[in-house]
Amino acid sequence: MKRLEGKSAIVTGGTRGIGEAIARAFALEGADVLICSRKQEGVDGAVAGLQGLPGRVAGLACHVGRESDCEKLRDTALREFGKIDILVNNAATNIAQGPCLGFDDGQFDKMVEVNLKSVFRLVRLVAPAMLERGSGAILNIASIAGLRPQFESLLYSMTKAALIMMTQSYAIEFGPRGVRVNAIAPGLIKTTLSEFFWKDPARAEKLMTLQPIKHLGQPEEIARIAVTLASDESSYLTGQTIIVDGGRLLGW
Ligand SMILES: NC(=O)c1ccc[n+]([C@@H]2O[C@H](COP(=O)([O-])OP(=O)(O)OC[C@H]3O[C@@H](n4cnc5c(N)ncnc54)[C@H](OP(=O)(O)O)[C@@H]3O)[C@@H](O)[C@H]2O)c1
8 A cells, every 4th residue: 555545635836846746756655636836837747747646646826825826726626636634835935035134025025925824824724624534744844944044044044934833833733633734844955946056066065065965955855754744654743843954954
């Protein structure tokens, strides 16, 4: 029996990078998966690339910062699969890097809307049925930037730190009713979002000197942990943030 057989999942931002790898890993383990991102063509391309796996993959254009889009996402998953066992809050943005005093209100609001309010709304939309059924797993993709401050990254780090606290807050309330809530804090992973850090080989090499595991993290290395956290193998694990960073935070 596959590890996620009989389960259905939503993976936000599942059209590329870490989200796409999680969607693929879930479907390989037998889960039906609904992915989303903002652009229909991105969704169509990703869904086409995720066919022929043991689980069924469907897609929807959805901006997670918009409440009505989040409602559509939940409704589509229910229509396609009948229930939602796993919610992966993966979609996020980083629109502004720079000195702390250089950010404006609009940038602050945008970062909160996409990286946090989306999670707040999706949990509110999806968790009640999980709680009623007495089972479910919610997984939030945070970042090591939410555990240690990073230069010129106030807004991104702030949202990821808050996401870790949201994870813990949901976990203590939902645990007694059978719903586990965990987070993953990736280090540097080779995706579009992080290309500033790895596209220049000299910069990437320098960053690798800061961590014991000497290769650049790959999305699949996050996806494998996501499968474990989403599956019943993790039945005694909630409220945790699993750091998957090649040892970077050890600070050796
Ligand atoms: N890569 C890293 O080094 C790293 C490290 C730590 C944490 N993370 C976290 O890992 C998660 C995935 O990041 P990634 O590196 O895989 O990024 P990515 O390659 O840029 O992928 C992001 C995905 O989210 C979608 N997305 C962005 N904004 C969205 C919105 N408003 N509504 C719906 N979908 C949206 C993107 O599609 P569209 O743009 O087409 O909408 C895309 O599918 C994020 O939470 C990120 O903060 C990444």
